[in-house]
Amino acid sequence: MTPQLAARPPRRWTTWWKTGVGLALTAVMLFPVYWMLNVSFTRDQDMRKSPPDLLPVHGTLAGYRTVLDEQLPYLGTSLVVALGTVVLTVALAAPAGYALAKLRPRGGGILSFVLLAAQMIPGIIMAMGFYAIYLSLGLLHSVPGLIVADSTLAVPFAVLIFTAFMSGIPGELLQAAKTDGAGPLRTFWSIVLPMSRNAVVTVSLFAFLWSWSDFVFASTLVNGGAHEPITLGIYHYIGNNNQEWNAIMATAVVASLPAAVILVLAQRYVAAGVTAGAVKD
Numbered sequence: 297m298t299p300q301l302a303a304r305p306p307r308r309w310t311t312w313w314k315t316g317v318g319l320a321l322t323a324v325m326l327f328p329v330y331w332m333l334n335v336s337f338t339r340d341q342d343m344r345k346s347p348p349d350l351l352p353v354h355g356t357l358a359g360y361r362t363v364l365d366e367q368l369p370y371l372g373t374s375l376v377v378a379l380g381t382v383v384l385t386v387a388l389a390a391p392a393g394y395a396l397a398k399l400r401p402r403g404g405g406i407l408s409f410v411l412l413a414a415q416m417i418p419g420i421i422m423a424m425g426f427y428a429i430y431l432s433l434g435l436l437h438s439v440p441g442l443i444v445a446d447s448t449l450a451v452p453f454a455v456l457i458f459t460a461f462m463s464g465i466p467g468e469l470l471q472a473a474k475t476d477g478a479g480p481l482r483t484f485w486s487i488v489l490p491m492s493r494n495a496v497v498t499v500s501l502f503a504f505l506w507s508w509s510d511f512v513f514a515s516t517l518v519n520g521g522a523h524e525p526i527t528l529g530i531y532h533y534i535g536n537n538n539q540e541w542n543a544i545m546a547t548a549v550v551a552s553l554p555a556a557v558i559l560v561l562a563q564r565y566v567a568a569g570v571t572a573g574a575v576k577d
Contacts (some may be wrong), residue, residue, distance in 0.1 A: 313520060316406065330554075336360070336545035343541055359546030366575030367547050374508055375554070377525055380443035381507035382500045385450040390492070393458020394484050398470060408459070411452040422448060423516040437521025447515040448505035461495035462488060501562050505555055526551045528550060 335343070335358050337352035338423055376415045396404050426445045427436070437439035465488060489496070511527040524532075530547050 323485045325577055332545045335541055336460035338542050340540070340542065346416075351454055353529070356542065359540070359542035359544075360550070362543040363546050363550050367529050367533070367550070369528065370524055370526040371550065373523045374527070374551075376439060377442050377446065378504045378507045378554075379441070381446040381450060382503045384443060385454050385503040386446045386496060386499060387541040388447070388487060389451050389454030389458050390496070391484065393462055393495075394457070394488050396459045398465070398467075398488070399480065408456070411455050414452040419449070419512040419542050420516075423512050426513070426565035427516055437518050437523070439518075439523050442513060442518050442525070443507075445517055446510055447503070449506050449510075450499070453502060454499040456496050458492065458500055465491055497562050501558060504558060508555055 325475055334350070334352055336366075337355040337357070338349065339352075339354055339356045339358075342349060342352075342354060345385070361372075395401055396408060423445070426441075429440050430436045469487055469491075470483055477485065508525075509527065510525070511531070514525050514528050515531070519528060526547075530551065532545055533547060
């Protein structure tokens, strides 16, 4: 054995070292989530203990009962807005992506650049523009208005994802459909869209997450109205009850669950959808 080979550490120890570093970094990043769960089960009288309990020894569900009593309307509004944003985003972005990828319209390159540039506009600027428009149209404090505003965040990204994914669909399939008499709309609906399942799931997930976590549009366009999303519910709750931290954290836990569950269930589709178009044959 040469001296160079003898000096090398075994591959097994190198792997364990990298795994340990990865686990440590993951633990650091997930610590706020763990502490949120811990506080959500902690009693009010134990909240200011020093040192604090690392586990809720005398746990309570009072915070979660408060969520069910006071936060359900906010959660319902967020669910309606998020699902509406998903439907509107897919309905607009999928045909646009198909047109850019396969129909090659004039000015397609310019449109792609505009969509890319649109994602760089700060949300607060768009929110103020929507406020002026909705004030004239009477759409302030309305769920449809918030759905349209949230969709503007998702549609440019969604069009780029659909374009990249649909560019990889073999042209022979589309030519065969055309030979059989299918027009562009029938080809899109019967062939392209079913084959773009991964892209649809990816776009739907990101649109759902963006609208579910939106605060800028919500605070500008529906603040003070009858239908407010959960982000405003948490904001108001912190302002009115800044001593009931178990209820505040319980609200945050419940608000995080839908997004976390959907992300776990859709992760394999998301990986395929995001990397679509990255490698060409």
